[in-house]
Amino acid sequence: MEAVILFPAIDLKNGQCVRLEQGDMTRATVFNLDPADQARAFAAQGFEYLHVVDLDGAFAGQPMNAHAVEAMLKTITMPVQLGGGIRDLGTVEAWLSKGVARVIIGTAAVRDPEFVKNAARKFPGRVAVGLDARDGKVAVQGWAETSEVTVLDIARRFEDAGVAAIIFTDIARDGLLQGLNLDATIALAERISIPVIASGGLASIDDVRALLAPRAKKLAGAIAGRALYDGRLDPATALALIRDARAAV
Structure with a gap:
């Protein structure tokens, strides 16, 4: 099993750190x-x-909170993955040159898969694809629109492109603390070779335990948002569990 990573999430709106419910601004x-x-x-x-x-x-299709992101990059040394409004190679290059470890491409992965493949080939290991699903269909434009394609259809397009990870979000659960949709996430991970990160709904230490269970062995990690902010998930306990799981391997 690869080392599972728990990613704390910072969502930026008007330069502030926020959490949304079901992607609703x-x-x-x-x-x-x-x-x-x-x-x-x-x-x-x-x-x-x-x-x-x-x-x-x-929503805008271009970076809108660059100042806040740059301030974070100056403040911390840990790697940062960044998504939101990254729709062309120039934006990818700009963020990577500013110190972002990897960019996450969402809407453009549906609309312009060739761009994603080109970016992933040019910057191997530094391009992730964000697939956000509503009832199994991929949503785009900051989740404002739902497409007609399934998550698996799109994920398969990038199988040999050098994409670092697929971040799979269940919109119905996002920000509602109902638990990760591990069934759908594991089903996706088992059908593609790209590492999959679970997102949307992580609520408690039970979700972290589930992430470390044998059936989830193909998952690369999960994103934690609201549960960290409102104290339902204790960082020290969660990170200790992950460390212990790594040591056991």
Whole structure:
């Protein structure tokens, strides 16, 4: 089993650190006015990889919270994966040159798969694909639209392109603390060779335990958002569980 990573999430809206419910921009809770301060806190808690989404960018189709992202990159040394509004090679190159470890491409993976393949070939291991599903169909444009293609259809397009990971989000659960949709996520991971990261709904230490269970061995990790912010998931306990699982391997 590869080392499972628990990614703490910072979602950016108007330069602030927020969490949405089911991807709805009108249902946003502000958790920190200073994203760099939040990133520093996650680093201090012992997390090893940060997940950042520019929500405004996802809707606008271009980076909208660059200032906040750059402030985070200056503040912490842990790697950052960044999504939201990354739709062309110039934006990919700009973020990677500024110190982002890997970019996450969502909408463009549906609309312009060739762009993703080109980016992944040019920057091997530094391009991830974000697939956000509503009832198994992929949603785009900051989840404002649902396409007619399935997650598996799109994931398979990138099988030999050098994509670092697929981040699979169940929109119905996102921000609602109902638990990860591990059945769907594991089913996807078992049918492709690209590492899959679970996202949406992680609620408690039970989700972390489930992530470390043998049936989830193909998963590369999970993203934790609201559960970390409202105290339902204790970082020290979660990270200790993961460390113990690694040591046992």
